[in-house]
Amino acid sequence: MPLFKPLLVVLGLLIIWEAIVVVFDMPDYILPGPKAVFLSMYENTSLLWEHTLVTMTEMLLGLILGVLFGILLAMVLVYFVALRPWLLPLLLVTQAIPVFALAPILMLWFGYGLASKVVMTILVIFFPVATCCYDGLRHTHQGWLDMADIMGGNRFSVLRHIRWPAALPALASGLRVAVVVAPIGAVVGEWVGSSAGLGYLMLQANARLWVDQMFAALTVLAVCSVSLYFITDLALKKLIPWQPAT
Structure with missing residues (x-):
């Protein structure tokens, strides 16, 4: 249902x-109909599957590393106040420059392989994860922190039992955003320079006016992104049962 x-x-x-x-x-x-697109998907199943694996690998690696780096930076911002004036501007700079402008530079630094696409994906999702986790950690209810202090809780126990559970709903919001925007970094990297991936396939199909194949690759990318979002959303609901639904 x-x-x-x-x-x-x-x-x-x-x-x-x-x-x-x-x-x-x-x-x-200009615009093929749904029947032509689905026929192209059927005729190019193996080709689409091969390029989908490449793009999904880039997205998943970027997500894992971006989430880890984002959480780490959020904890540094909360617990090392002296570093906050230095790190917050750096966090903003990662989003002030569009990833489209950084893509050629990252290609030059990390090559045309997997690494440059993963780095671009990290840059795209790093900001929502870091900011949401940071807000969740620093907005922990003061009454809970006072109670932990009275009961003799140390920094680690407060983080584990109070701050971290309180921050999980905010972090979940950042993760949902990250999953949605993760394809941007991977596909932009494939457009700039690549030999595999759905973005590369779309670029090649566009150059040859195989519009039905281009729409087929775009459809597969959309299905993968939406499926990843719903899987993430379902997992977060199971992992954070105390998060209110309204």
Whole structure:
């Protein structure tokens, strides 16, 4: 039953898409219909699967490392107050420069392989994870901290039993955002320079006017991103049962 409404929305979008193609008599090189795209997905299943594995590897590695670095920086900002004026501007700089502008430089530094795409993914998701975790840690209810101090709690025990559980709902929000934007870093890196991945496949299909294949790769990327989001959301709900639903 929970899947009924999303499936209904997808079906409605497909109907609107097909109606636009039919009513406006769109040529295939501008907007292919859903049937042409699904046929291309069927005919190029192995090719799409090969490039999907590359893009998903880049996304997952970037997510894991970006989340770890974001949490680490958030804890440093909370517990090392003297470093806060130095690190906060650095955190803002990571988002002040668009990843599109940094992509050629990162390609030069890290090469055209996996590393540059992972670094770009880290840069994209690092900010929401770090800021949400930082806000969650520093906005822990003062009454809980006072009670822990009265009971003789040390810094580690307070972090483990009070600050960290209190910060998890905020961190969960950052993780949901990170999962959604993770494909940006991977795909932009593949556009700038790569020999594999869904972004690379889309670029090659566009150059050859294989628009149906380009839409097929885009559809697979969207399905992977949405699936990753729902898996993450379900896991967070199980791991944080005390997070209010409203």
